[in-house]
Every structure is written in structure tokens, then in C-alpha cells.
Amino acid sequence: MPRFIERAEVQKLAGRTRLVEVLPAREFEKNHLPGAINLPLRQLETLARHTLDPARPVVVYCWDSA
Amino acid sequence: MDYVDGKLDWVAAGLPTEGKDAGKPTAGSIARHDSPTCELSESLGEVKKRVRATGWDSCVVINSEQVVLGTLGKKELTGDPELSIERAMRSGPSTYRPFVPIGEMAHELVDRDLPIAPVTTSDGRLVGLLKREDALRAFHEGRAHRRDDSAAMAS
Numbered sequence: 001m002p003r004f005i006e007r008a009e010v011q012k013l014a015g016r017t018r019l020v021e022v023l024p025a026r027e028f029e030k031n032h033l034p035g036a037i038n039l040p041l042r043q044l045e046t047l048a049r050h051t052l053d054p055a056r057p058v059v060v061y062c063w064d065s066a
Numbered sequence: 067m068d069y070v071d072g073k074l075d076w077v078a079a080g081l082p083t084e085g086k087d088a089g090k091p092t093a094g095s096i097a098r099h100d101s102p103t104c105e106l107s108e109s110l111g112e113v114k115k116r117v118r119a120t121g122w123d124s125c126v127v128i129n130s131e132q133v134v135l136g137t138l139g140k141k142e143l144t145g146d147p148e149l150s151i152e153r154a155m156r157s158g159p160s161t162y163r164p165f166v167p168i169g170e171m172a173h174e175l176v177d178r179d180l181p182i183a184p185v186t187t188s189d190g191r192l193v194g195l196l197k198r199e200d201a202l203r204a205f206h207e208g209r210a211h212r213r214d215d216s217a218a219m220a221s
Contacts, residue, residue, distance in 0.1 A: 002067060002068040003067050003068070004067075004068050004070045005067045005068065005069055005070075006069075006071065007069070007071060007075055007076060007079060007081075009067075010069050010076075011081075013067075017067070021073070023073070028085070029085055029086055030085050030086060030087040031073075031077075031083040031084065031085035031086075031087045031088045031165075032073070032083060032084055032085050033073065033076055033081075033083060033084075034082060034083065034084050035084075036084075057067060058067065059067045059068075059069050060067070060068055060069070061068070061069040061070075061072040061073060061076075062072050062073070063072050063073055063074050063188070064070075064071055064072045064073070064074040064075065064187065064188045064189075065070045065071055065072065065188075065189070
């Protein structure tokens with residue numbers, strides 16, 4: 001079960017976590033959080049296996065909670 | 067971990083982003099964050115006094131969760147001071163998300179003849195108030211910068 005975090009904690013954890021935007025690539029290219037990588041939701045499972053370091057905590061985000 | 071409020075929350079807070087649109091003016095970056103607010107339970111008379119004292123001529127009506135319920139523009143503020151805010155306000159105004167490019171906002175405000183537009187999160191919480199004059203100024207400044215850049219590249 002993922003833990004929900006707020007903006008202040010995202011900022012506090014900067015550099016110690018891998019930030020992952022799960023929106024489509026065209027949204028990511030327009031703008032994204034500093035240092036984030038893009039793993040679009042549809043390809044998340046496949047890409048995550050090859051891209052993410054299991055030892056490093058991950059913070060995922062999309063547009064909002066809606 | 068899940069940053070559940072996401073990119074919209076980050077942009078609404080005015081924090082930096084990366085990417086090809088990073089740094090371009092948007093509804094959220096140009097909106098004013100110091101606009102007066104009021105609640106339904108107040109009277110128009112007391113709100114009008116407070117709004118005038120801050121040098122504004124408009125006010126956003128919100129609830130205790132900062133959700134936008136309506137607006138009071140110049141016209142609404144001149145109403146009967148005894149009126150409740152609920153009766154005086156323009157209810158259910160169109161609201162805009164912080165990431166909307168300022169050019170789109172300028173066109174929208176001109177086309178719909180709106181002097182102000184509340185900028186909100188997707189669940190309706192107030193981020194700021196965008197004035198048409200601010201949107202037009204930012205849009206024209208952006209165009210002027212792009213012309214200067216093109217001229218510099220051509221020379």
C-alpha cells in the first residue's frame with residue numbers, strides 16, 4: 001500500500017527519492033517537477049522494472065487527486 | 067510514496083518546474099495571491115469596507131475549505147450594504163487551473179468580457195485571482211520578448 005505524502009515532504013525528500021511522473025510523455029515534456037523521470041502509466045509496469053533502483057524510495061505523481 | 071496532489075499542487079504553489087514550457091507565464095503565475103476573500107455569512111457592507119481598504123475592487127467568496135463559491139466585482143460591491151454575501155455575489159463563476167497558458171487566459175477573459183477570474187485547484191480551492199489587465203500585460207510582454215529574440219537571432 002503506497003503512503004500518501006504532501007508537497008512539503010516531497011521537497012524535504014528531494015535528492016533522496018526518485019520522482020516519477022506517470023502522465024503521458026507530451027505532458028511531461030511541457031513541464032515536470034525538477035529531476036523527475038517519466039514512466040507513463042500505461043507502460044509503468046514494464047519500464048519500472050528496468051529503470052528504477054529497488055533500493056531507492058520512489059515518489060509517483062500525476063496531475064492531481066481527481 | 068504517492069504525491070497525491072500532484073503537479074497541479076506544485077504549479078499552484080509557484081514552485082519551479084523543468085521542461086519546454088517551464089518559466090512561461092500561466093494563470094497561476096500571474097494571478098494575484100493577495101486578493102481579498104469573504105464568506106457567505108458576512109454582509110456586503112462590511113466586506114465592501116474591507117475590500118476598499120485594501121485597494122481592491124473585487125473579492126472572492128470562499129467557504130472554510132477555501133473552495134470558491136462566487137465573486138463580487140465592482141458592480142456587485144455597489145449593492146445594498148445590508149445584503150448578505152450569498153444574495154449579492156455572482157455565484158458559480160468559471161474557474162481556471164493554474165497551468166493554463168497566459169495567452170489562452172487573456173483571450174478567454176476578453177472574449178467572455180470577464181474582468182477577473184478565480185484560479186483554483188481541480189477541487190475548487192482558491193489559488194489566486196487573475197485580473198484581465200494583468201493577463202493582457204503578461205501576454206503582450208511575452209510576445210514582445212519573443213519578437214526581440216527573433217530579431218536578435220536574425221541579426
